[in-house]
Amino acid sequence: MDIPRGGHWRNWVGNQSFVAGHMAAPSSEEELAALMKEATGRGLNVRCAGSGHSFTPIVATSGMLLSLKDYQGVLHVDRGANRVTVAAGTKINALTQHLKQAGFSLSNQGDIDSQAIAGALATGTHGTGTTLGNLSSQVVGMRIVRPDGSILEVSDRTDADLLHATQVNLGLFGVVSQITLQVMDSYNLHERIWREDFDACMEMHDELAARHRHFSFFWCPKSESRHLYCLPDTSQASNSAKDYDVCEVKVMDITSETQPSESPFEKIAYSSEVYPIEYVPNFHELEYAVPASYGKQALCEVRELILTKHTDCIYPVEYRFTAADPAWISPFYEQDSVTISCSGGPNGVDYWPFLRDVDDILRRYGSRPHWGKLHFTNRDDVDRLFPKAAAFRELRRSVDPEGFFLNDHLRTLFG
Incomplete structure (x- = not known):
């Protein structure tokens, strides 16, 4: 079987790129299986790219890069x-x-x-x-x-x-x-958005989390922060006299109302027409899952870091909740969590010292990385943070003893 020649690949924001020796886009499971057998038979490493939304080198390979863009439905x-x-x-x-x-x-x-x-x-x-x-x-x-x-x-x-x-x-x-x-x-969601002072948001944090199916916010350190993520202007739905050091709050709940409606700060529609928001790919993101009981404390430390030390890092900080699950290397393995995400951007500012300082804060709370976002996790961290890490590696070796699906990034963590 002939395997197509490769070429250059980059992710959606451009911070990861590589040249694969071969690239292929099978349109069926049978074609995928045949390509896989041929590639590994030649000793080629194999990775599969989705839509390129990860910020880490998770799909990098000099071997065969697969895409399933033609296998949909x-x-x-x-x-x-x-x-x-x-x-x-x-x-x-x-x-x-x-x-x-x-x-x-x-x-x-x-x-x-x-x-x-x-x-x-x-x-x-x-x-x-x-x-x-x-x-x-x-x-x-x-x-x-x-x-x-x-x-x-x-x-x-x-x-x-x-x-x-x-x-x-x-x-x-x-x-x-x-x-x-x-x-x-099928269900509809009722969404409301508004602006709060940071301290006020922290005071109502527990109540909003308990009362609403979905509660999240972006903390914006500067007035221009919200524009970097295309957040809507909530100045007309604000409980704050400021437009900086504020939280852009969102709550969503299932509603029995079936008639779609939309206003600048309120929306009722089918569930999956409410969840997404628009992002311009102008940022490089780190996100960790913090044990839920430490969420507010960790966020306050990150806020203080930005306001006092890294004042040129002005991207919004996103704050969300996720319940525990049983997946072995899920960031939320048996741990109810708050996720805190921080970004730097390709605007000439060296954001790595900022992200390393954020990592220093969040790792003190036993936080786990989102595998598709920037992180500083090493093998010892994996063993410390994921109780099933050894079992995960053992199973991986039993399925792929030659390590065809590993790359340099993943080998250091799970090889």
């Missing part, structure tokens, strides 16, 4: 069990359009919906909600193509441990070809 709907099986290259926004037509919704999702579903799940991508897990917690089954082209079938109905090992998988067990998701009956 809903493959099966089990209405009795509220389960949907989807090709791994399907974009989240395409999946949710189909779910809407079929009368379903995802139980939760993040604020970007242009990722390939397999990539978003593989890195532990999440939304917000104290009782809601990350996206991968909705996975109940997968088909994964192994190095020899055979299929590893994963299902909660046959082996829960294998499911939990592979729900957040970083592409280390092979290339996921199909995913089965547990979905919900």
Whole structure:
């Protein structure tokens, strides 16, 4: 079988790029399996790129880079069990359009919906909600193509441990070809946004988190901060006399209202038409999952760091909630968490000292990295933070003893 020649690849913000020896975009599981068998037979390393939304070198390879952009679509709907099986290259926004037509919704999702579903799940991508897990917690089954082209079938109905090992998988067990998701009956969300002083937001933090299905905010250190993330102007819905050192607050709840409506600061619509917001790819992001009990304390330290030491780092700090899950290397493994994300941008400012200082703060609380965001986690950190790390590595070796799916970045953590 002929494997196409490769070329240059870059991620969405341009901070990661490499030249792959070969590139291919199979349009079926059978074609994917044949490519995999041929590539590993030649001794080529194999990685699979989703939509390039990770900030880390997670897909870098000089071997064969696969894309599943031509393998998309809903493959099966089990209405009795509220389960949907989807090709791994399907974009989240395409999946949710189909779910809407079929009368379903995802139980939760993040604020970007242009990722390939397999990539978003593989890195532990999440939304917000104290009782809601990350996206991968909705996975109940997968088909994964192994190095020899055979299929590893994963299902909660046959082996829960294998499911939990592979729900957040970083592409280390092979290339996921199909995913089965547990979905919900369709629902609408009622969204409200407004502005609060930081101290006022901290005072109402616990109440808002308990009262609303979804609660999150962006802390904006400067008046121009919100423009960097295209956040709406909430000056007309503000409880603050300032436009800096303020929180842009959002709450969302399921509503029985079925008539869509939208105003500058309030919206009612189908679930997946409310979750996403627009981002310009002008930032490089670090995000850690902090144990929920330390969320406010950790955020206050990061705020003080920006206001006193790194005053040129003006990107908003995003603050969200995610419930514990059983996935072995999920950032939220058996830990209810608050995620704190900080960004630097390609504006000529060296942001690495800032991000290292943020890391120094957050690691003191036992925080875990989002695998698709910038982080400073090493192998010892993985062993300390993830109780199932050794079991995860052992299973990875049993599936891929030659290490075809490792690259330099992942080998240091899981090789």
